Structure formats: structure tokens, C-alpha cells
Amino acid sequence: MDAPLASIWSLPLVPITVTFAAFQFASAVHSRFNFNPLLNPIATSIGMIIVALELSGAGYEDYSAATQWLQILLGPAVVALAIPLHAHWSKIRAIVLPVTGALVVGSLSGVISAVEIARALGASHDTLIAIAPKSVTTAIAIVLSANHGGDPSLTAAIVLATGILGACIGPELLAAFRLSEPCALGFAMGVTAHAVGTSRALQVCTEAGAFSALALGLNGIVTSFLLAPLLHFMVGP
């Protein structure tokens, strides 16, 4: 019964078309509900495809072979992040010191708190590595995790969950602590919740959105440099 449906996935264009179609549908739902972060289209399309694979009796291998080549584009896409970062660069010329300080504090607290809390709650060595880059923008977090021997798909899911949570609670949490100045709020959203947080910051105001976009790019760079020594001290080789 299962076999005919499962074998459909082996046509190379099927997994690709299903991926694009699922994402397009998920994006339409996301915009229909005013871009509610809980309906993040990446997360919902991942869920839909997993359910479709399970229902048709297919495994991940049936799906992954054809979509491998999509991942090659991840590298040039990371390089392309330099262009929006360059566009926001002028904002920090006047406040280099606060930006640098907040960036280092944010990057360190993001990595250290994630690893130490996960360890205290009993996570395994491999999971600690996958969780360490949780606040870094997904494209960079995936390469960082793979570089340090973590599982990229677990990192992708953790990064998404972090972005969605940060986007949902960020502005309210910061307001409760009287930290809702647009530059502080936007910067914290970008450092903590990367691109998903940035789209929520943009809904707060354009200044918060700009600082958030700047912060997500800078945090990707700074955490890339800090992660190796941090993991060496906290998790060991």
C-alpha cells in the first residue's frame, strides 16, 4: 500500500516542488494572519513536509537527495548578507562604543547561557554544540554547527524556535523592564532572535527594525569568531 506513494519522492523534481509549494502556501498563511511569528513559514512548511513524508511512508533519505543541491546556495547567501549589513553601517558610526559593547555582551550571553542552561538540564555533548549558536542568523548558525561537529538540522530547528520565541515575547519583555528605547529594543531583538526578531522589530518602528538588522549581521560575525574558544572552554574538544 505504502510503496507506490513513497516511490513518487524519488523523482528529483518532486521534493523540490513540494518544498517550494509548501513554503509558498505557508507564506500566504503567514501574511493572511498579519505575519504572526507563531505562524513562521519556515517552521510550518517543515512541519507540513515531515507530515507528508510520514503519511506517504517515505523516509528522509527519499526527500533529501534531491534537495541537497539547494544547500550549496547557502554559502553565497551568507556572503550576500554583507550587502544589507553595509547598508546599515552608517548608523553605528556615531555610536561605535555602545554597539560594540552591547554586541559582545549579547553574543557572550547568548552562547554561554544556552550552553550552561542546557548542560544543567542534562543535555548531551552533541546537543550542547547544536544549541550554542542558537541566536545567530540561521544560515550562519547552520555552518557554525556543522563546523564544530553539531547536527545542522537540530541547530536549524533550535534557531527557528529561538527566533519565534524572541519575536513573540521580546517587545513586551523589554517594555516590562523599561528597555523599549528603539535602538536598545531593536539591537536586542536582532542579537537574540535574528531575522525573525527583526521582522517583529520592524513592526514596532523602522528605527528598531534598522538596529535589529544591523545587530543580526554583526552578531553573526562576532559569534563566528567567539564560538570556537567558548566551546573549547565550556564543552572541551
Added chain:
Amino acid sequence: MKGLTLLCAYQLAGEAIVRLLHAPIPGPVAGMVLLLLALHAQHEVPSDLQQTAQGLLRFLPVLFVPIGVGLMANSDRLATEWMPIAGAIVLSTIVTLLATALAMRLLLHHRRQDAKAVRRG
């Protein structure tokens, strides 16, 4: 096409530098830093590079979907370690948000007070 060639060339240059220096950072991130430095040296972003980058970045979220679907291949780990993973995500997200915003605010106010002191002095 020139834009895509440039992005790939910068990534390759990044990969080469990382390997030569044995630097523990990903090659694409090194390529991104190189491109950022190059853009600062010029005054404007070449239009074909701008267009390619915009197109690729709009397409970027779809690239994460197949990687995320990979979760089904190792659902065991999620089943046994969901508690530490969820706990770390929730607590660490709260800590990082507050620490970053607080640092930004303290440093900005510190700077403003310095500026006032200079004006008075």
C-alpha cells in the same frame, strides 16, 4: 550573472583564507567580512551585485526548509532531550534579550553623560 560569480568568488577567497590561517570560523563568514571590507573601500554597491544579493536573500528562507526536515531523521534526540533543549531556548532567549538591551542602554547613557560633561567643562 556577474553578481553570483562575485559572491562565489568571495566565498572561495574566504574558504582559502580560513584554511591557510587554520581559523576556526566558517569560510562563508570570512567571505562576507571580505565583501564588507571591499564595499567600504568603494563608495557604492555595484548594481548587479545588489540585485543578485537581494534575489538570493529573498530565496534564503526556503533553503532552511530541507535542512529542518532533517529533524525527522534524528527525532530520537529530540524525544529524549526535549526538556533541556526547550529549557535552554526559553531561559537563554530571555537572558540574552535583557542583557543586550541593558548593555546598549547603559553604554548609550554613559556616552550622553560624557558629552554633557564635556559641554559644561
